[in-house]
Amino acid sequence: MKKHIFKLLAFSLVALLAIGAQADDGFFSREGKYNGEDRGKPVMPTQLNATWKQECSACHMAFPPGLLPATSWTKLMTGLDKHFGADASLSAAQASEISAFLTKNASNRWTAKTAPLRITEAAWFKAKHNEREVASNVWKRPAVKGPWNCSACHAGADSGDFNEHGVRIPK
Template sequence: MTKLAKPMFALLLLAGLGTPSAQADELRITARNATWQKECGACHVAYPPSLLPAASWREMMNTLDRHFGTDASLDAAQTKEILNFLTANAGRRAAVGKDGKPLQRITETNWFRHEHDEVPARLWKDARVKSPANCAACHQKAEAGDYGERSLRLPK
């Protein structure tokens, strides 16, 4: 390594560590699939695949006929396409419930709890929010996959 290259290398390394790349990935979702967007997005925001690990998505797509109290079943071809998309872009953090099964609710993951620990309890119960599943109540650009703070507006 030349005299100049060494500090440059260190700088690059620092820059690399400094950029909140992992964080940015979660705040701005780029992975997209038309079937996922249309079908999952019919009843709620199409939740980003990175918010649950592959095991959770597998369990979910296997039990769509009993999906959080509703029948959300799809035909086999669409189920397979969406599952492939979800697992290919799944998160890497483990998300396992107390019963040892893969978590199904994003709101029960440690990551979600941590990110939302400053949200006051009354807000979750606000009629305009209705449910923690309603990302777009505060994340104004959730439909477009943007969960950054710039587009964050808490109902007053």
């Protein structure tokens, strides 16, 4: 009898922890294992940087710093001349100013060893945008352009609002 109560307690504790972490917007793999990849909160700081806003929104939206860990931003900022097939080079002063802003406001809850260069390569991104949520042919629609084009479906993306209730997939 005692053993059963203990098992029940242990089970409840695990369940509570899981629910707690989920409500906390943590991400669990299909096997139920927490993989430590997490967006900081809020993903967009209240204090923005003008140089970042101007230079990093020339070809796409200025991605909120909290969507990647600091390691990712550091890697990305040291390879701007070969930036996903584009040349996004900046002066050394601008690059270091932007780098400081991005790393300071990077995800503060990313405990996984992963440090992808793309937001769209992160496990949390793939989980939130699985085939059921966004069918693979949807990404190729002219109005969508690609997974990197957050604002096509998330109207509040520019201000860091990705709430699922604001999602509208263009036809």
